Amino acid sequence: MTDNSFWVHPPAIIQWDSTSRCNLHCKHCRATNLENVERDLTLEEAIRMFRELNELAPQATLALAGGEPTMRKDLRNILEFIKENTTISVEMLTNATLINKNNIDWLCDLVEGFNISMEGSTAEIHDAIRGQGAYKRTIAAVDMLVEKGVPISIRMTYCGQGENEVKKLMHTIYDHGVKSFNFRYVVPVGNASGALISAEQHEKIAKLVWIWGKELNMTVGYSDPFPELLVNDERRKEIEANDKLASGYAVTGCSVAFSLLYINPNGIVQFCPYFPVVVDDLKKTPVKEIWYHNEKFNLFRQSRAFLRGECGSCKYKFACGGCRGAAYASGDYLGSDPRCWRKNINSCNQEKRVTGLVG
Numbered sequence: 139m140t141d142n143s144f145w146v147h148p149p150a151i152i153q154w155d156s157t158s159r160c161n162l163h164c165k166h167c168r169a170t171n172l173e174n175v176e177r178d179l180t181l182e183e184a185i186r187m188f189r190e191l192n193e194l195a196p197q198a199t200l201a202l203a204g205g206e207p208t209m210r211k212d213l214r215n216i217l218e219f220i221k222e223n224t225t226i227s228v229e230m231l232t233n234a235t236l237i238n239k240n241n242i243d244w245l246c247d248l249v250e251g252f253n254i255s256m257e258g259s260t261a262e263i264h265d266a267i268r269g270q271g272a273y274k275r276t277i278a279a280v281d282m283l284v285e286k287g288v289p290i291s292i293r294m295t296y297c298g299q300g301e302n303e304v305k306k307l308m309h310t311i312y313d314h315g316v317k318s319f320n321f322r323y324v325v326p327v328g329n330a331s332g333a334l335i336s337a338e339q340h341e342k343i344a345k346l347v348w349i350w351g352k353e354l355n356m357t358v359g360y361s362d363p364f365p366e367l368l369v370n371d372e373r374r375k376e377i378e379a380n381d382k383l384a385s386g387y388a389v390t391g392c393s394v395a396f397s398l399l400y401i402n403p404n405g406i407v408q409f410c411p412y413f414p415v416v417v418d419d420l421k422k423t424p425v426k427e428i429w430y431h432n433e434k435f436n437l438f439r440q441s442r443a444f445l446r447g448e449c450g451s452c453k454y455k456f457a458c459g460g461c462r463g464a465a466y467a468s469g470d471y472l473g474s475d476p477r478c479w480r481k482n483i484n485s486c487n488q489e490k491r492v493t494g495l496v497g
Contacts, residue, residue: 145430145439148195149399152226153411156184156213157205158403162233162269164257166297168328168412169205178403181212183421185219187405190425192224195399202249203231203411205403208241217248229253231293234279235272242282251289253320254280259306263299277314284315291318293361297333301343305350312354321347322361323477325412326467341479345369363391363458364478383457389442392459395435399425409438412463413471447474454480 157178160169179187191198200220207213207230220226229251237245254276258264261273283290292311296304308319323340326333344365351358360366366373382388389396393410400410407417407428417435418428429435442459444450447470449460460475468476 145436147397149198149429150195150397151201151393152191152195152198152399152401153201153203154187154401155203155205155403155411156207156216157210159209160204160206160233161209161235162206162272164255164268164329166257166267166295166324166328166330166333168325168330176404178210179405179421181215183405184212184216187401187420187425188216188220188224188226190420192226194426194429196225198226198399200226200228201231201253202228206233206236208232208236208245214241214244214248217245221248231255233268233272233276234283235275237279237282239282242279242286246283246286246288249288251291252283253291253293254283255295256280256292256307256311257294257297258299258303259310263303267297267299280311280314280316289318290316291320291357291359292316293320293322295322295324296340296343297324297330301339301346304343304347308347308350308354308356312356317355318357318359319347319351320359320361321365323365325461325464325477327412327463331467335476337477337479340365340477341368362461362475362477364454364460364475364480367391367454367458368480377454377457380457384453386443386456389439389456389459391454391457392442392462394462395438399429407432409434410463412461413466441472444472446470446472448478448480449474452480 217228220228227250228248230249231253234254256264256276257267264273265271280290294304294307311319321344324330324333326335344360347358348369367377368374377383383390394413395409398410400408401420402408405421406419409415409417415434417432420428442456445455445459449455449465460478462471464475464477465471465473
């Protein structure tokens with residue numbers, strides 16, 4: 139086994155896809171990867187997992203995802219255990235269609251923040267991607283959560299809705315009292331395999347989102363490391379002034395194996411939701427051993443120096459790294475992220491179809 143004694147940092151973020159079940163079937167969803175999951179962890183297995191996770195990373199934030207996490211009948215039991223027996227904070231990634239007056243009180247008591255998926259400002263746009271009736275239920279839940287005063291962020295995945303629709307959605311959620319917006323350009327995996335990717339379009343919309351966010355006084359975030367790096371002058375100057383990031387002595391950006399620990403519904407540790415390489419099974423191996431001593435994690439932590447293509451020659455590779463899941467879907471996990479526009483500075487910037495390898 140490769141020596142990885144240098145690695146001493148616990149994960150800052152733990153994403154657990156708590157169930158493979160979902161009440162929607164979204165056109166761009168990466169969770170088709172979950173269709174091969176043998177079964178969800180039982181309540182007893184989940185409790186044992188969180189005892190270990192709290193020992194490994196007591197200050198971590200849990201990103202509770204799915205599937206749709208509210209589909210778990212024992213969700214309240216799990217959240218109560220986390221709150222009463224750990225110091226891990228919980229944020230939920232949800233479509234919010236199942237949040238209602240019957241569960242909102244205990245959810246708000248046990249969850250510290252909600253990241254809610256919305257793909258359009260109207261039912262016509264949103265439901266075309268997520269299913270009939272989804273918009274009405276989601277926006278109703280947003281209004282209830284805003285009234286409760288809990289932290290909310292709306293997460294949009296762009297998959298061809300049109301740049302004006304992005305602006306409309308930002309204004310819509312602002313009018314409903316939401317002041318945080320997260321943008322992601324579709325990763326061509328799962329249901330989105332073969333999606334049409336345009337780095338030029340990504341650049342245009344990412345820059346507009348930054349401008350619109352400032353106009354609305356909203357907090358804007360991106361689910362990939364390079365958009366903010368390339369649109370936020372202050373962040374870019376910080377990166378360029380950091381000698382450690384320039385030399386590779388330090389690494390930020392893609393968080394796989396550095397600050398992110400991803401666990402699928404069956405307790406299988408993988409690189410990330412978009413890069414479903416199996417690392418180990420925490421039902422069989424203690425999570426602390428997986429995090430600190432797994433050879434695949436160790437090799438991945440060193441892989442930034444061996445990136446190929448435009449990512450490999452990019453001066454920001456240690457500060458960013460691109461999305462390895464998107465690169466994997468393009469045929470080479472060490473290759474270029476096809477959605478990044480910086481690689482096209484000196485080349486003709488044309489749309490290209492990429493075929494996902496994860497099905």
